[in-house]
Amino acid sequence: MERRSFLRTGLAFGAVGMSGGLSLLPELACASTRTASDGALRLNSNENPFGIAPAARSAIIDNLSEANRYPRAIRTDMVEALAKLNGVKPENIVLGNGSTEVLQMSVQALAQPGAKLVLADPTFEDVPRYARPYTYDLQKVPLTANHAHDIGRMKEIVDASRGRALVYLCNPNNPTGTLTPSADIDAWIAAGADDVYFLVDEAYYEYCTDPGYWSCVKFINDPNVIVTRSFSKIYGMAGMRLGYAMAHETTAARLREYIASSNANYLALAAGHASLEDSDLISRSRAANAEGTRILHEALDEIGLEYLPSYTNFVMHRINGDQDAYRKRMAEAGARVGRNFPPMLDYNRLSIGTPEEMGRFTDILLDFHTKGWV
Amino acid sequence: MERRSFLRTGLAFGAVGMSGGLSLLPELACASTRTASDGALRLNSNENPFGIAPAARSAIIDNLSEANRYPRAIRTDMVEALAKLNGVKPENIVLGNGSTEVLQMSVQALAQPGAKLVLADPTFEDVPRYARPYTYDLQKVPLTANHAHDIGRMKEIVDASRGRALVYLCNPNNPTGTLTPSADIDAWIAAGADDVYFLVDEAYYEYCTDPGYWSCVKFINDPNVIVTRSFSKIYGMAGMRLGYAMAHETTAARLREYIASSNANYLALAAGHASLEDSDLISRSRAANAEGTRILHEALDEIGLEYLPSYTNFVMHRINGDQDAYRKRMAEAGARVGRNFPPMLDYNRLSIGTPEEMGRFTDILLDFHTKGWV
Numbered sequence: 001m002e003r004r005s006f007l008r009t010g011l012a013f014g015a016v017g018m019s020g021g022l023s024l025l026p027e028l029a030c031a032s033t034r035t036a037s038d039g040a041l042r043l044n045s046n047e048n049p050f051g052i053a054p055a056a057r058s059a060i061i062d063n064l065s066e067a068n069r070y071p072r073a074i075r076t077d078m079v080e081a082l083a084k085l086n087g088v089k090p091e092n093i094v095l096g097n098g099s100t101e102v103l104q105m106s107v108q109a110l111a112q113p114g115a116k117l118v119l120a121d122p123t124f125e126d127v128p129r130y131a132r133p134y135t136y137d138l139q140k141v142p143l144t145a146n147h148a149h150d151i152g153r154m155k156e157i158v159d160a161s162r163g164r165a166l167v168y169l170c171n172p173n174n175p176t177g178t179l180t181p182s183a184d185i186d187a188w189i190a191a192g193a194d195d196v197y198f199l200v201d202e203a204y205y206e207y208c209t210d211p212g213y214w215s216c217v218k219f220i221n222d223p224n225v226i227v228t229r230s231f232s233k234i235y236g237m238a239g240m241r242l243g244y245a246m247a248h249e250t251t252a253a254r255l256r257e258y259i260a261s262s263n264a265n266y267l268a269l270a271a272g273h274a275s276l277e278d279s280d281l282i283s284r285s286r287a288a289n290a291e292g293t294r295i296l297h298e299a300l301d302e303i304g305l306e307y308l309p310s311y312t313n314f315v316m317h318r319i320n321g322d323q324d325a326y327r328k329r330m331a332e333a334g335a336r337v338g339r340n341f342p343p344m345l346d347y348n349r350l351s352i353g354t355p356e357e358m359g360r361f362t363d364i365l366l367d368f369h370t371k372g373w374v
Numbered sequence: 375m376e377r378r379s380f381l382r383t384g385l386a387f388g389a390v391g392m393s394g395g396l397s398l399l400p401e402l403a404c405a406s407t408r409t410a411s412d413g414a415l416r417l418n419s420n421e422n423p424f425g426i427a428p429a430a431r432s433a434i435i436d437n438l439s440e441a442n443r444y445p446r447a448i449r450t451d452m453v454e455a456l457a458k459l460n461g462v463k464p465e466n467i468v469l470g471n472g473s474t475e476v477l478q479m480s481v482q483a484l485a486q487p488g489a490k491l492v493l494a495d496p497t498f499e500d501v502p503r504y505a506r507p508y509t510y511d512l513q514k515v516p517l518t519a520n521h522a523h524d525i526g527r528m529k530e531i532v533d534a535s536r537g538r539a540l541v542y543l544c545n546p547n548n549p550t551g552t553l554t555p556s557a558d559i560d561a562w563i564a565a566g567a568d569d570v571y572f573l574v575d576e577a578y579y580e581y582c583t584d585p586g587y588w589s590c591v592k593f594i595n596d597p598n599v600i601v602t603r604s605f606s607k608i609y610g611m612a613g614m615r616l617g618y619a620m621a622h623e624t625t626a627a628r629l630r631e632y633i634a635s636s637n638a639n640y641l642a643l644a645a646g647h648a649s650l651e652d653s654d655l656i657s658r659s660r661a662a663n664a665e666g667t668r669i670l671h672e673a674l675d676e677i678g679l680e681y682l683p684s685y686t687n688f689v690m691h692r693i694n695g696d697q698d699a700y701r702k703r704m705a706e707a708g709a710r711v712g713r714n715f716p717p718m719l720d721y722n723r724l725s726i727g728t729p730e731e732m733g734r735f736t737d738i739l740l741d742f743h744t745k746g747w748v
Contacts, residue, residue, distance in 0.1 A: 042443065051442045060441075060641070064434060067645070068425045068610040069416065097471045097615065100635040108482075109507070126635050133483070133631045236442040239640030241471065257507045261474040261500050265639040266613030267434070271441070 036336070041357050044336040046174070046314045048236030049353040050288060052271055053281050056237070059274035060267045071266040078269050081276055082244055088220050091249040094256055097263045099203055099230040099243025104130045105258040106199050106226050106245065107166070111136065115164040118157055120149045122341045124174045124201060136166070142343075147178035147308050155188055158196055169216075170201040172208055175341040175349040177310035182214045189219055198225045203243075204312040206234035206282050207289060213311065223248040226255070231268070233313060234285045235275045240268035289313050292352040299362035303369040314351045316344065320374050323348065329373060333364045410710070415731050418710040420548070420688045422610030423727040424662060426645055427655050430611070433648035434641045445640040452643050455650055456618055462594050465623040468630055471637045473577055473604040473617025478504045479632040480573050480600050480619065481540070485510065489538040492531055494523045496715045498548045498575060510540070516717075521552035521682050521690075529562055532570055543590075544575040546582055549715040549723040551684035556588045563593055572599045577617075578686040580608040580656050581663060587685065597622040600629070605642070607687060608659045609649045614642035663687050666726040673736035677743040688725045690718065694748050697722065703747060707738045 036042050042049075052060075066074075075095065083090045096102035103126055107117075111134035119127060121140035128138060139157050144150045149169055158165040171180050189198055200216040219225040226247040232238035242264050245255060275281055293310060300307050300317055307317035316338075319326045323345045330337045338349030353361065368374045410416050416423075426434075440448075449469065457464045470476035477500055481491075485508035493501060495514035502512060513531050518524045523543055532539040545554050563572055574590040593599035600621040606612035616638050619629060649655055667684060674681050674691055681691035690712075693700045697719045704711045712723030727735065742748045 045444050047444065048442050051439055056441075057438050060438060061435065064431050065425055067430075067434075067613045068422050070419050070421065070606075070612045097475075097634050097639075098636060101471075104634055129635070232444075238444045238636075239441045241636065241639045260471050260478055260634065261503070262472060262612075262615065265471075265615045265642060267641060268639060 039334060040331070041335040041353060041361055043351040043353050043357070043361060044338055045238070046233065046312070046349075046351045047238045048233060048285060048313065049292075049351075049357060050236055050285065052236045052240070053275050053278045055274040055278045056235075056271035059270040063267055063270040066270075067266055069266065070262045071264065071269055074266060074269045074273075075264075078272060081273060082246075085276060086215075086217055086246060088217065088246055089249070092220055092246050092252055094245040094247065094252050094259065095264055096228075096243045096245065097260060097265070098232060098241040099201070099228045099245075100126050101241075101260065101263065102226075102228050102243060102245035102255065103127055103199065103201065105255040106197075106228075107131050107134065107136075108258040109251075109254045110164065110166050110197050112164045115166060116158065116161045117166050117168065118154050119168040120154075120170065120173060122175055122344055123168065123170045124203075127168045127199070127201075143173070143176065143178070147173070147176045148184075149173065149180040151180065151184045151188055158193075164195045164197070166197045166199060168199045168201065170203070171213070172204045172311040174201075174203065174312070175314070175338065176308050176316050176344070177204075177312040177314055177349075178308055178316075179208065179210055179213055179311045181212050182216075183212065185216065186218075189216065189222065189225060192222075192224055194224070196224060200225065200227045202227055203230040203233055205229060207286060207313055208311040209286070210311055217246050220246060221248060223251045226251060231272050231275065234282055235272070236285070237268065237271060237275065240271055241265060242268040242272050288354065289352050291355045292358040295355055295358040295362060296350065296352065299365055303366060303374065305374060308347075314338075314349055316341075316347045316349050318346060319348045320346075326374065329368065330364065333367075335361055335364055413708060414705070415709040415727060415735055417725040417727050417731070417735060418712055419612070420607065420686070420723075420725045421612045422607060422659060422687065423666075423725075423731060424610055424659065426610045426614070427649050427652045429648040429652045430609075430645035433644040437641055437644040440644075441640055443640065444636045445638065445643055448640060448643045448647075449638075452646060455647060456620075459650060460589075460591055460620060462591065462620055463623070466594055466620050466626055468619040468621065468626050468633065469638055470602075470617045470619065471634060471639070472606060472615040473575070473602040473619075474500050475615075475634065475637065476600075476602050476617055476619035476629065477501055477573065477575065479629040480571075480602075481505050481508065481510075482632040483625075483628045484538065484540045484571050484573075486538045489540060490532065490535045491540050491542065492528050493542040494528075494544065494547060496549055496718055497542065498544045498577075501542045501573070501575075517547070517550065517552070521547070521550045522558075523547065523554040525554065525558045525562055532567075538569045538571070540571045540573060542573045542575065544577070545587070546578045546685040548575075548577065548686070549688070549712065549718070550682050550690050551578075551686040551688055551723075552682055552690075553582065553584055553587055553685045555586050556590075557586065559590065560592075563590065563596065563599060566596075566598055568598075570598060574599065574601045576601055577604040577607055579603060581660060581687055582685040583660070584685055591620050594620060595622060597625045600625060605646050605649065608656055609646070610659070611642065611645060611649065614645055615639060616642040616646050662728065663726050665729045666732040669729055669732040669736060670724065670726065673739055677740065677748065679748060682721075688712075688723055690715075690721045690723050692720060693722045694720075700748065703742065704738065707741075709735055709738055 117136040231242040491510040605616040
């Protein structure tokens with residue numbers, strides 16, 4: 001109980017010792033709902049707990065009278081803004097209803113009888129799901145001991161194949177939150193063969209400040225590289241369904257053959273613009289996420305539960321017990337936590353909520369520890 | 375000039391002689407923008423000129439604090455609401471980012487080497503576009519003299535094929551606005567073979583009150599029938615990207631293999647719910663559309679330009695001259711009108727704006743007539 005009191009105190013004054021972005025927490029918080037309608041902490045979907053940016057809210061309201069119009073000019077504007085942001089050309093940008101739609105377009109555009117789909121195990125589930133109705137030969141490669149992509153093993157599999165290979169690299173990786181050194185990926189891409197395609201999912205790109213990490217957008221002139229980004233994570237727009245791919249002009253055109261007409265939502269595009277123009281959105285989201293992560297780490301350290309390093313807005317940690325029982329008990333205690341991510345069933349993926357939410361969560365977790373449940 | 379004055383007067387008092395929904399026009403109008411930022415009349419995309427419903431606006435604002443959350447419960451609620459509305463089961467409903475996404479899923483799920491895709495010429499362009507990267511054998515069948523689908527000819531082509539056929543029926547048809555008798559479609563579906571699928575696009579369903587027209591949802595127990603609906607038209611939500619398919623449970627499951635994860639936009643679902651609960655939205659949209667159509671018809675009659683009967687929110691009318699020149703002149707005069715719909719290049723498709731907009735448009739059209747341009 002002492003520990004729990006400490007955490008509450010630590011939370012109440014959590015911002016005091018921090019510089020920069022955290023002074024903006026109240027502004028962020030006013031735009032958010034902390035809990036579901038049933039009062040549960042929602043720490044299960046890697047959503048940004050602070051909600052969409054205040055500027056995005058205003059943009060949505062300002063554009064309500066255009067919600068009956070197909071997005072045309074605003075779509076073009078977004079493509080140009082994203083090209084400028086990333087130092088590429090508008091022809092390189094493919095918009096999606098969430099980055100998941102551009103992942104889907106990629107899987108569909110590159111499907112071919114006998115093509116291999118090589119990906120980590122575990123990794124984000126949408127890509128193998130999109131591949132299911134196609135003829136891909138799925139090759140799941142366990143992560144290394146450091147929970148990085150096993151580039152060496154993946155490359156062996158690709159090199160041994162004669163036909164097309166699509167390599168899916170989620171970096172940082174979901175659900176582990178871990179990093180694969182960008183230099184290793186660079187080396188492979190540089191050595192890649194004509195029929196080897198790299199689909200690099202950078203949904204958590206903005207959270208990662210590690211010096212060994214950088215975007216694969218540097219390969220924009222290589223037709224075999226596709227990079228995807230999301231507005232769902234650091235921009236807090238998961239419900240708005242907005243993401244994009246960056247690829248060589250010819251590859252981008254191939255993807256667009258599979259695009260859903262008139263994507264994306266008009267208000268999502270308006271909110272996206274406003275978010276891009278909110279110049280400290282990223283730094284304040286990062287700062288708040290770092291503080292929430294610190295609170296969680298402290299509690300996990302306290303009770304001796306191992307966790308993976310995270311370069312994202314979630315943490316994969318041990319639970320010392322049955323996954324389903326853990327999740328059920330957490331739900332009963334008022335917290336929604338991560339689902340099963342086989343084969344890592346002795347870990348749970350926890351999304352980072354607001355510092356206040358992480359205080360509530362760690363109270364529950366410490367109580368579980370006292371009860372011998374973790 | 376007398377004619378133009380008459381039209382203006384007719385407009386100002388247009389609601390007087392109408393009963394029912396038109397008394398709600400001011401409420402509708404307050405939610406709309408009549409013109410583009412450049413001041414142009416937007417009569418080119420079959421959008422509902424009155425904007426989203428006031429209740430939908432409120433629902434969006436009320437749900438802004440959930441825009442950072444993936445749509446889960448609200449998605450389930452929408453599926454249940456649509457099932458109830460249409461007298462089907464939730465398992466029969468497939469949500470889409472616009473009905474175009476469910477059209478795309480259908481084309482993808484039913485693709486097969488050698489499969490025929492049989493559709494009208496002209497008809498809505500998205501379906502053949504989605505088929506392009508697949509191996510469909512595209513069979514375009516000219517409309518009848520009455521601009522209905524040529525069911526007899528389409529059936530001949532299907533009957534002569536040995537493999538799978540996907541028949542796309544857009545009813546009422548876009549871009550002609552015309553109707554194919556539902557009894558004719560019923561008879562064909564009832565006689566259909568195992569490998570013949572019917573994709574029935576009912577985007578304009580709610581506008582059509584003709585007694586010879588009804589939905590193909592009556593075939594919900596036939597695994598070979600897919601019906602699609604849209605929130606873009608009578609519900610005025612084109613920018614929100616929300617639509618759905620209704621199909622037999624097993625067919626719906628096949629479509630979902632191609633669904634983009636976490637569709638649709640949270641705020642679109644919230645707005646959609648509010649729109650469904652707005653019990654007189656359909657009747658007032660219909661009434662306003664009828665009044666706008668009446669104004670257009672009157673002007674077309676006045677100058678002797680033939681037009682097709684419309685069961686939608688747009689009218690296909692003759693232009694007596696070059697399509698591109700007409701569109702360019704209209705743009706210069708401040709009106710965006712329909713694009714090229716080959717082979718009907720001597721017609722232009724005009725979306726029905728508000729009665730006030732149709733007054734402005736017909737002023738321009740009558741002026742064009744005076745100048746000998748139409």
